Structure formats: C-alpha cells, structure tokens
Amino acid sequence: MANFITRNIPNTLTCGNLVSGCIATVMALGGDARCALIWIIIGAVFDFFDGMSARLFGVSSPIGKELDSLADDVTFGVAPSAIVFAQLSVMEYPTVLASVEPYIPYCAFLIAAFSALRLAKFNLDTRQTTSFIGMPTPANALFWGSLLVSQPTLIESSAWMIPAILLLVVLTSLLLVSELPMFALKFKQWGWRGNELRYSFIALSGVVIALFGVIGGMWIVITLYFLTSVVADIVSRTHTTVDIEK
Numbered sequence: 001m002a003n004f005i006t007r008n009i010p011n012t013l014t015c016g017n018l019v020s021g022c023i024a025t026v027m028a029l030g031g032d033a034r035c036a037l038i039w040i041i042i043g044a045v046f047d048f049f050d051g052m053s054a055r056l057f058g059v060s061s062p063i064g065k066e067l068d069s070l071a072d073d074v075t076f077g078v079a080p081s082a083i084v085f086a087q088l089s090v091m092e093y094p095t096v097l098a099s100v101e102p103y104i105p106y107c108a109f110l111i112a113a114f115s116a117l118r119l120a121k122f123n124l125d126t127r128q129t130t131s132f133i134g135m136p137t138p139a140n141a142l143f144w145g146s147l148l149v150s151q152p153t154l155i156e157s158s159a160w161m162i163p164a165i166l167l168l169v170v171l172t173s174l175l176l177v178s179e180l181p182m183f184a185l186k187f188k189q190w191g192w193r194g195n196e197l198r199y200s201f202i203a204l205s206g207v208v209i210a211l212f213g214v215i216g217g218m219w220i221v222i223t224l225y226f227l228t229s230v231v232a233d234i235v236s237r238t239h240t241t242v243d244i245e246k
Helices: 004-028 033-057 062-089 097-102 104-124 137-150 161-176 196-245
Strands: 132-133 180-183
Touching: 004 033, 004 062, 033 062, 033 196, 062 104, 062 137, 062 161, 104 132, 104 137, 104 161, 137 161, 137 196, 180 196
Parallel strands: none
Antiparallel strands: 132 180
C-alpha cells in the first residue's frame, strides 16, 4: 500500500499542476488576470514538488515525464496565452489596425505553441540536466502574468502598446526555443563556491519582491534572470576564448 501511494505522489502533484493551469485559463478568459496569475503560481509550486518527489522516492517514469510536459504546456503555455488574449481583446486599437482588430488577440497563442516546442525540445535535450537552454516555460508564464497584472496603466497608456505587446510575444516565444544558456537554481552542494551566481540572484530577487511584492515584482525578477544569464554567458565565452588563446 505504501509503495502504491509513494509511486503515485509525483503524478498526483503533476495533475495538480494541470488542474491549476485549467483554472488559470478559465479565470484569464473571464477577465480575472490576477486570479489567473495566482493559479499559475500555484501550478508552479506543484511543478516544483512533483519533480522533487519523483527524485526523492525514485519513481520517475516515462509516463510521468509526458504527463509533466502536458501539464506544463497548459499551465505555463495556454494560461499565459489566455491572459494576453484577454488583454488584447479589450484594448483600444489605432485606426490603422481596425480591419484586423478581431484577429490580433489570437496571436497570443504563439506563447502556447512555442511553449510546447520548448518542452518537447527539453525532453530530448541531454544538455539541460543542470541548466537550461532557452527560457524555461514557468519563467515566461510568470513574466507575462506579472507584467499584465501589475502594469495596467503602462499597458493601456497608448493604443500603440498593442504592437509592442505583439512584438514582445514574438520575442519571448523565440526566446523559449533559443540556444541561450540560462542558469538553473539547482544546487549540487550548498556552499558559496560554485553557487555565487545562484545565491546572488536569489538575494537580488528577494530585494525586488520585498520592494514590489510577488505580483508586481515577478516580471522584474524574470527580466533580471534573462539579463543575468546573458551576462553570464558572455563572461563564460570570454573566459573560454582567453583559455584557448593561452
């Protein structure tokens, strides 16, 4: 009985992630972006603990891996797409875009499509055991949810924010499947040496959250995560080039 329970804990948590994503999608399409973001965050908590429990109990399985990807695409792909879709559906469009206004909101679902591509790529990519290649889907979902919920004045300040949102949709979608190395908050050991980047980022993120709150600060944290990864990659490439030249 105990083995049956422990064997099914990870998949149960994954299903919790999936259900959270479904609820977030319904909330987003109903116009409640804040509640949708809260359910995305709840889904992210389930996602964190399903992998941890699978490793703890040693019960990872192919079906669990596939189920995890499905849940992640709903919670971190479809749900944020629905938030962006709802936002684009209620914005005031400039005259030049009037003829295509009914169709533009559907561009938001590029996020869901590229999230699925990113998850499929992750499942097959053996390079991503200790770090990531491209933006992780949870980070992208939290960025969009936090940005649209916490910055309504900015988002609705001008009709020309619509092209800006569409451009950002394209850029973040491409970032999901990019070859940009991005560090992961995975610790092999808890000492400072070798974890300087992780601890520094956690400390900086704590300051941002303390100043702006979880909802308002998450998009800033994700932006800092992206910029930090870019800088770390440049530094790593520079050191590699210097070592080769030596």
